[in-house]
Amino acid sequence: xxxxxxxxxxxxxxxxxxxxxxxxxxxxxxxxxxxxxxxxxxxxxxxxxxxxxxxxxxxxxxxxxxxxxx
Amino acid sequence: xxxxxxxxxxxxxxxxxxxxxxxxxxxxxxxxxxxxxxxxxxxxxxxxxxxxxxxxxxxxxxxxxxxxxxxxxxxxxxxxxxxxxxxxxxxxxxxxxxxxxxxxxxxxxxxxxxxxxxxxxxxxxxxxxxxxxxxxxxxxxxxxxxxxxxxxxxxxxxxxxxxxxxxxxxxxxxxxxxxxxxxxxxxxxxxxxxxx
Numbered sequence: 440x441x442x443x444x445x446x447x448x449x450x451x452x453x454x455x456x457x458x459x460x461x462x463x464x465x466x467x468x469x470x471x472x473x474x475x476x477x478x479x480x481x482x483x484x485x486x487x488x489x490x491x492x493x494x495x496x497x498x499x500x501x502x503x504x505x506x507x508x509x
Numbered sequence: 510x511x512x513x514x515x516x517x518x519x520x521x522x523x524x525x526x527x528x529x530x531x532x533x534x535x536x537x538x539x540x541x542x543x544x545x546x547x548x549x550x551x552x553x554x555x556x557x558x559x560x561x562x563x564x565x566x567x568x569x570x571x572x573x574x575x576x577x578x579x580x581x582x583x584x585x586x587x588x589x590x591x592x593x594x595x596x597x598x599x600x601x602x603x604x605x606x607x608x609x610x611x612x613x614x615x616x617x618x619x620x621x622x623x624x625x626x627x628x629x630x631x632x633x634x635x636x637x638x639x640x641x642x643x644x645x646x647x648x649x650x651x652x653x654x655x656x657x658x659x660x661x662x663x664x665x666x667x668x669x670x671x672x673x674x675x676x677x678x679x680x681x682x683x684x685x686x687x688x689x690x691x692x693x694x695x696x697x698x699x700x701x702x703x704x705x
Contacts, residue, residue: 451694458559458690466566467683476511483515487522494526498533 510677514684517647521688524643528636528695535629541621542633543699545610547601551697554597555689561590562686569679572672580662580675587682588655591648598645602638610634637696644692647685654678 464470469477532539564586571579609616612631619630658678661667667675 447700448694451698452691455691455694459687462559462562462683462687462690466562467680479511479515483518486515487518487525490522490526491529494530495533498530 510680514680517684517688521640521643524636524640525691525695528640531632531636532695532699535626535632538622538626538629539633540700542610542619542630542637543697544701545608545619546637546697547604548697548701550597550601551693554594555693557590557594557597558686558689561587561594562683564590565679565682569672569676572667572675573669575667575669575672577662577665577667580667580672581659584655584659584662584675588652588659591652591655591682595645595648595652598641605634605638612638640692640696644685644688647688651678651682651685654681 463480469480564583568580568583568587571583605611609618611617612635617627617631619627622630655678658675661674
């Protein structure tokens, strides 16, 4: 498997995500928390998602327009 | 506490974003640098932290049941596992010192890379020390919080009707565990092959 193979880091991050869900839902009792708490946590994760997706899309589209710095 | 943990997501999130951008930019260098980390120690630490989260859950459960001695026992066990984690971290960092993998030092050299990529390798190690360092700082704070809880529990402050500090500290401890759950694969397991 090479670095460019997505299966490697997809698997690793997938396992980490499962672990995170287990710890948050069961150890942190999120499963038995009220809706507001769940919404707050979801909001935080969405925030992180926006940070990563928008930042990466910025870098991934560098040079597309041919204008310096874009 | 949940709201505070959201701010912690923001705190660590910034560094995760930085890591993601630079790993995307220098994948080969990051892979070489990552393989110089001790994945066995990292895996042991992952197991230790998951175990400590379990003992923390048991401490909260003891709180729910109002069992003073069990609260103290499980808090002490959690503290112990946290201490083991920090000890293993110290060993890892000492290894980095001996291998001259400290970013910014004049004698920095990562084996297997040409001179023009040493700077990029230093970038990996800057991120490694910043992220594991911030995480370790949170662990130390957690150890302090646990010590305080143990002191309070010994005084008999907690009962089945009031164990909120234990509950809340548990949330903090689990969160720091989750951070490590993501740190470990991202830092240690880049392009690892089984049996390497």
